[in-house]
Amino acid sequence: MAYFDNNATTRPNPEVQEAFEGALRESWSNPSSPYHSGAEVRVRLDRARENVARTLQVGEEQVAFTSGATEANNAVLAHAANFFDSSARVVVSSIEHPSVLEPADHWFSGRALTVPVEPTGVVDTNRLRALLEEVPEVRLVSLMAANNETGVLQPWGETTSLCRERGIHFHCDATQWVGKFPSSGFSACSSFSASAHKFGGPKGVGILVSELANPFILGGNQENGRRSGTENYPVIEATSVACEVIRSHLPEFSDRSSWRDSFEERMLFDFPGLQILGKEVPRLWNTSMFLLPDYENLRYVGKLDKLGFEVSTGFACSIGKDESPSVSLAMGFSTEQSQRLIRMSSYAEETEDDWMSLATAFCDARDELDEESSGSPVISL
Incomplete structure (x- = not known):
């Protein structure tokens, strides 16, 4: 077939499967526990985070592991709704994944603006620029790096600059980009998301890279205080190995x-x-x-x-x-x-x-x- x-x-790489099974078998302790086995898992977890950050070319303190890119995208929109004042507006493209479109509509009902695409499938940056000039209440823009259906690459680099110049938070859904192209440049985004199972990793683990330190899940202080809940070390280790594999494949x-x-x-x-x-x-x-x-x-x-x-x-x-x-x-x-x-x-x-x-x-x-x-x-x- x-x-x-x-x-x-994607099919999990053999190395990824082996890493997951090994971690599940040998590193099952809670990384927050104070005794030796827990501390050992904590060290391995930190090492995995560092490796993922190296692949994404960002600081490890910016990396938070989630259940997937869907959660990561939702977290950014929900945070924006809670952080910005009630007059704040957001801009999303008409071709975003539903995990961006639906939270934008939910949290910013009546305040979410949509920027169209050209017939080629590329977001109309002239219209985006005009929106940002016409609507000073815009506080967040979300644009994917590459479309999951057409594969068309989007002008996320240009959009990063447009938003930076105006002090607007720019979120990029990089789910289809990471693992296919180098990740250089994403560090300039205010936040971006990725999903391990799109590049040979396991399902059930996503990555949110953000310059924001605010928590989006409360009740345990894990993930540098941003996402509470016991870390799923086996899938995080498998993600780290998937990152190593893609670094060797990207040139070809x-x-x-x-x-x-x-x-x-x-x-x-x-x-x-x-x-x-x-x-x-x-x-x-x-x-x-x-x-x-x-x-x-x-x-x-x-x-x-x-x-x-x-x-x-x-x-x-x-x-x-x-x-x-x-x-x-x-x-x-x-x-x-x-x-x-x-x-x-x-x-x-x-x-x-x-x-x-x-x-x-x-x-x-x-x-x-x-x-x-x-x-x-x-x-x-």
Whole structure:
């Protein structure tokens, strides 16, 4: 089975699995306990935090471990609502993950502004700049580093500067960036989030890097007083090892965009009318999302699954819900068109041959769908 849904989650690296199992077996003491075994876990926990901070190129005192990027994003918005006065407003992009959009709407009901994207899927920085000039009450801006569906890279560096100049807190959801590109530059953000299971780490652990020292979960004083609750050392250690692994892989990752590009060129040739989202702008090297000329995406997903390829219709949290993807609607696609969108996302294990074999599988799937539509019998082996 060739797995092409890595933007949803990645397979844990073997080294990560070994680290998790070892920590679960040998380092189960409470790191806050005063005796030897607890103190030993505390030392290892601090070492893991230092390693994660080194990968993200930030100070270890800024790193707080959470249950995931969803919690980290929620924490930033909730903190802003409690910290700023009642007239404060926030700005989010129209393509943010729901873990940003929904808390913004909840905590800043009627005070959350949305900045649109261009047809390419890139946030309109001219409109953002205008908003910041027109609305002096803006206290926080949240913009993702790379979109999870299209892979389109966002102008988070420019946005950092815009916000710094105006004393506005800038939060960046870096979930899809970390583990695919170097993390240099994020230290200039007021805060940013990441998730270990997006780069070969375990689920259930996220990272919030912030210059704020305010607590967002009370009742125990862990995580430098910011997030109370006994630290889950096994998943934190596994995250640290995942960071070591990605540091060794990052130099080779960017060259893999040529594999995706070759796949797309073949798809454009074999599927007249196919439209690739964000093709004309910089994207994640691992991601391809396109609008198929015919047949609903779930029919293709089912056919490809039987052929040994796992792909997605979009972001995992929306699967199974009767709603259109917000990203495609924000880019100007209709509800009907959104039902013909397919996303492929590779990572460390997928090869160039896997990409080209996937293109062949798409052709085979279409042939089967054509036969079914024409009423001809289809023989499945």
